Amino acid sequence: xxxxxxxxxxTLEEVxxxxxxxxxxxxxxxxxxxxxxxxxxxxxGFSREKAEAHMLEVHRKGRSIVWTGSREQAELFVQQLHGxxxxxxxxxxxxxx
Amino acid sequence: xKLQAADDGAMLLEEIPPFLFRLLGEIPGRASSKHPRVEAxxxxxxxxxQELIEDWKTLVEPELHVLFQSARETVRADLRGAxxxxxxxxxxxxxxxxxxxxxxxxxxxxxxxxxxxxxxxxMAAEVVPDPEDPRAMTLFxxxxxxxLQECLVRMQD
Numbered sequence: 001x002x003x004x005x006x007x008x009x010x011t012l013e014e015v016x017x018x019x020x021x022x023x024x025x026x027x028x029x030x031x032x033x034x035x036x037x038x039x040x041x042x043x044x045g046f047s048r049e050k051a052e053a054h055m056l057e058v059h060r061k062g063r064s065i066v067w068t069g070s071r072e073q074a075e076l077f078v079q080q081l082h083g084x085x086x087x088x089x090x091x092x093x094x095x096x097x
Numbered sequence: 098x099k100l101q102a103a104d105d106g107a108m109l110l111e112e113i114p115p116f117l118f119r120l121l122g123e124i125p126g127r128a129s130s131k132h133p134r135v136e137a138x139x140x141x142x143x144x145x146x147q148e149l150i151e152d153w154k155t156l157v158e159p160e161l162h163v164l165f166q167s168a169r170e171t172v173r174a175d176l177r178g179a180x181x182x183x184x185x186x187x188x189x190x191x192x193x194x195x196x197x198x199x200x201x202x203x204x205x206x207x208x209x210x211x212x213x214x215x216x217x218x219x220m221a222a223e224v225v226p227d228p229e230d231p232r233a234m235t236l237f238x239x240x241x242x243x244x245l246q247e248c249l250v251r252m253q254d
Contacts, residue, residue: 028138029217030210032243034250035203078143079157083164085203090144 020093021074023067027058028087039084040066043077068093098185100248106192108252113179113186120238121188122176125169127238128204134211139165139204165204171197190249199249202242209239 025036033055040051044067057064067077074090081088099111113121140158142150171194179188190198210220213235226237 028207029215029220030207030239031203032246032250035199035246038250038253075143075149079160082141082143082157082161084200085139085207087141089142090149 020068021071021090022065022093023074023077024063024089025058025066026087027062043080108190111187112184118186120241124201124205125173127208128169128201130208132212135208138207138211168197168200172201195249195253202246206239206242
């Protein structure tokens with residue numbers, strides 16, 4: 001049986017309560033680009049340019065980190081994005097030393 | 098079909114051919130699909146944390162159900178207000194209903210695409226409506242809803 005590399009385990013406890021979280025939006029083939037940009041402007045208050053830059057990042061790279069901050073706020077943003085049927089998740093932001 | 102903005106910000110749809118009006122009438126029903134792939138797409142997991150996923154199902158999903166249902170009901174009511182004449186059907190989407198239409202059209206597009214298993218390539222394909230080709234007709238329906246969404250986005254810009 002081949003050995004498997006065991007990834008370093010990251011538990012939520014290790015990510016402190018005050019640690020920042022990312023809101024990530026993922027690509028899907030159906031949502032219109034103009035619609036996604038509109039929702040970014042509404043939910044995050046982005047300028048047209050910033051909203052379109054994130055929308056294009058989602059389209060080209062498959063995902064874009066659209067916001068980083070407290071977990072509670074990140075969850076609220078994801079809830080709003082799901083309300084507009086955008087694929088969004090939260091994930092712990094990498095900690096800088 | 099003619100689309101124009103009214104002075105009060107409403108979107109006016111006039112001379113809608115019966116075939117396109119039938120597609121408009123299908124928005125709430127298509128958006129209400131209970132297909133497992135549609136359910137999974139409408140209510141995605143918010144992350145990998147199991148506790149968050151369970152809380153989400155209990156607390157957030159019921160609110161999303163209400164939100165989606167409300168958008169479909171608004172569209173249904175506006176469709177009931179349509180009138181028929183010799184030139185086709187006419188209806189208006191009041192400005193305060195724009196978000197509900199955007200949402201319901203999005204629901205319908207996503208639901209149809211999930212039910213049909215369409216991928217990025219399918220969605221980008223040029224489609225000519227052909228009554229003999231159910232797949233082409235389904236893609237046309239998604240495209241028609243997308244066109245209306247684009248018009249609503251522009252009106253809200």
